[in-house]
Amino acid sequence: MRWLTPDELSAWLVYVATTSLLDGALDRQLQRDSGMPMAYYLILAMLSDVPGRTLRMSDLAAVTQSSQSRLSHAVSKLERNGWVRRSPCPDDRRSTLAQLTDAGFAALEEAAPGHVRAVRKHVFDRLSREQVGQLREIFATVLDGLTAPDACAAVLAPAE
Amino acid sequence: MRWLTPDELSAWLVYVATTSLLDGALDRQLQRDSGMPMAYYLILAMLSDVPGRTLRMSDLAAVTQSSQSRLSHAVSKLERNGWVRRSPCPDDRRSTLAQLTDAGFAALEEAAPGHVRAVRKHVFDRLSREQVGQLREIFATVLDGLTAPDACAAVLAPAE
DNA sequence: CCTCAACAGATGAAGGTTCAACTACCTTCC
DNA sequence: GGAAGGTAGTTGAACCTTCATCTGTTGAGG
Numbered sequence: 001m002r003w004l005t006p007d008e009l010s011a012w013l014v015y016v017a018t019t020s021l022l023d024g025a026l027d028r029q030l031q032r033d034s035g036m037p038m039a040y041y042l043i044l045a046m047l048s049d050v051p052g053r054t055l056r057m058s059d060l061a062a063v064t065q066s067s068q069s070r071l072s073h074a075v076s077k078l079e080r081n082g083w084v085r086r087s088p089c090p091d092d093r094r095s096t097l098a099q100l101t102d103a104g105f106a107a108l109e110e111a112a113p114g115h116v117r118a119v120r121k122h123v124f125d126r127l128s129r130e131q132v133g134q135l136r137e138i139f140a141t142v143l144d145g146l147t148a149p150d151a152c153a154a155v156l157a158p159a160e
Numbered sequence: 161m162r163w164l165t166p167d168e169l170s171a172w173l174v175y176v177a178t179t180s181l182l183d184g185a186l187d188r189q190l191q192r193d194s195g196m197p198m199a200y201y202l203i204l205a206m207l208s209d210v211p212g213r214t215l216r217m218s219d220l221a222a223v224t225q226s227s228q229s230r231l232s233h234a235v236s237k238l239e240r241n242g243w244v245r246r247s248p249c250p251d252d253r254r255s256t257l258a259q260l261t262d263a264g265f266a267a268l269e270e271a272a273p274g275h276v277r278a279v280r281k282h283v284f285d286r287l288s289r290e291q292v293g294q295l296r297e298i299f300a301t302v303l304d305g306l307t308a309p310d311a312c313a314a315v316l317a318p319a320e
Numbered sequence: 321c322c323t324c325a326a327c328a329g330a331t332g333a334a335g336g337t338t339c340a341a342c343t344a345c346c347t348t349c350c
Numbered sequence: 351g352g353a354a355g356g357t358a359g360t361t362g363a364a365c366c367t368t369c370a371t372c373t374g375t376t377g378a379g380g
Contacts, residue, residue, distance in 0.1 A: 001273055008284050011296035016202070018299040019179050020225040021306040031368090037336075042176070058358065065180040070337055072360055077336090094345045094358040113161055124168050126301050134294040136171035139178040141286050146181040191338090197366075218328065230367055232330055237366090254328040254375045327376075338365075346357070 022122060029118045034111035039066065040074060041115060044083060044100060044108040053100040056089060060098055083107055182282060189278045194271035199226065200234060201275060204243060204268040207260040214259040216249060243267055 004012060027038050034041070046063045047053050055063070061071040075098055078084040083104030089095035100108075124132065164172060187198050194201070206223045207213050215223070221231040235258050238244040243264030249255035260268075284292065 001276075002280065003276055004280070004284065007289075007292055007296075011292050011299075012279060012283070014296050014299045014303060017225050018303040018306065019183075022302065023179075024225075025306060028368095039336080056358085065177050065184075067338075068359065069339075069361085073336075076360090089358095092346075092358080096359065116161075116163055119172060120162065120164070122305055123172070123302055124164065126305050127298060129167075131294070131298050131301075132167055132171050134291070135298055136167070136174050138287060138291050138295055139171075139174045141291075142182065142283055143174060143178040145282055145286050146178065146185060188338095199366085216328085227368075228329065229331085229369075233366075236330090249328095252328080252376075256329065321380105323378100323380085325376105325378085328374085329372100330374105331370105331372075333369090333371105335368080336366085339363090340361105341363105342359105342361080344358085344360100346355105348353100348355085350351105350353090 025122060026115070026118055030111060030115055033114045034107065036107075036111065038115075039064070039070075040078060041108070041111055043071070043074060043078065044104055045112075047084070047098065047100040048105055048108055053105070054097050057096045057098055078104070081107075185282060186275070186278055190271060190275055193274045194267065196267075196271065198275075199224070199230075200238060201268070201271055203231070203234060203238065204260060204264055205272075207244070207258065208265055208268055212259070213265070214257050217256045217258055220258055238264070241267075 023038070030036055030038055030041055036044075042064050043060065043066075046060065047055060057068065057071060057075070060075075061068050064071065066074070075084055075086065079086060081104075083101055085099045085101050087097050087099065089097050127135070183198070190196055190198055190201055196204075202224050203220065206220060207215060217228065217231060217235070220235075221228050224231065226234070235244055235246065239246060241264075243261055245259045245261050247257050247259065249257050287295070
């Protein structure tokens with residue numbers, strides 16, 4: 001059994017503490033100033049960035065890294081807010097299209113400056129250009145492993 | 161208004177996607193193999209690493225980066241599992257001590273190898289020694305800003 | 321002393337996420 | 351064309367987290 005080296009452990013603990021606090025801070029800022037958690041902000045942001053501001057539920061789940069169930073609940077809530085509209089997909093009657101409404105776009109435009117300011121203040125204003133590159137490189141590598149087809153299966157297997 | 165540069169934005173999106181997937185993967189592994197989410201694993205781990213395996217609730221909240229409320233709920237659940245025991249603090253009658261039980265220690269020892277294996281597989285087996293150092297450096301910098309006394313107030317202030 | 325503010329913790333309701341079904345539709349292939 | 355299996359999405363229950371509120375306890379100043 002290979003445990004973590006002291007260097008790895010220390011890096012890991014710092015990572016865990018930081019992501020936990022950073023997530024909390026960003027969520028609190030958005031919830032407070034715009035009445036939505038960050039996950040919902042990301043849904044609106046991804047929709048806003050696509051032609052027609054419309055995406056199939058599955059594709060929206062993929063770009064926001066959320067499960068279908070989670071997205072379905074989230075879109076239900078956003079729909080109640082009037083920020084997203086669902087409509088049946090003409091090509092495939094299994095699919096549903098989610099479209100950002102004008103009110104949703106307005107809410108996003110309202111929320112964006114505060115959110116970006118918080119991200120900048122907590123993260124990018126504190127890092128050098130080099131570190132930003134390192135950050136992207138490191139996480140792109142980890143992301144690669146997580147999205148590889150059998151990444152989950154391999155770790156979840158009992159007899160690995 | 162300063163938005164993110166393309167480099168920053170790309171780094172940020174990769175970061176968000178990765179942490180979301182990594183968190184999910186680690187949580188699923190622990191839940192599946194040991195019946196606890198990662199937050200609860202961390203509570204047990206922090207308790208196990210301290211003389212007497214005992215900590216005041218406030219201190220435990222601090223080392224696990226969780227709110228008092230969250231910790232209180234979590235410890236209630238862990239207590240129902242028989243993994244933690246609460247007892248009044250003799251020095252200060254406001255405080256409560258949380259102590260890891262033998263059953264709790266056993267559960268932690270059972271869960272640790274799988275969890276460490278998952279962390280290693282997803283993160284440290286994919287990074288160079290240099291990158292581990294960069295990771296720690298970057299997050300230590302961000303953490304520093306988050307734990308500074310007025311970090312939250314400054315961002316939450318409407319007229320910042 | 322005694323009041324008042326601060327601190328430690330618990331609690332219940334509201335909201336978000338996960339998991340396990342379940343429905344409906346499409347595709348493959350015999 | 352009909353059965354079988356996969357895909358898209360929803361739903362409800364269980365669980366976790368957050369927020370506001372509440373009870374006690376301690377400490378500082380009058």
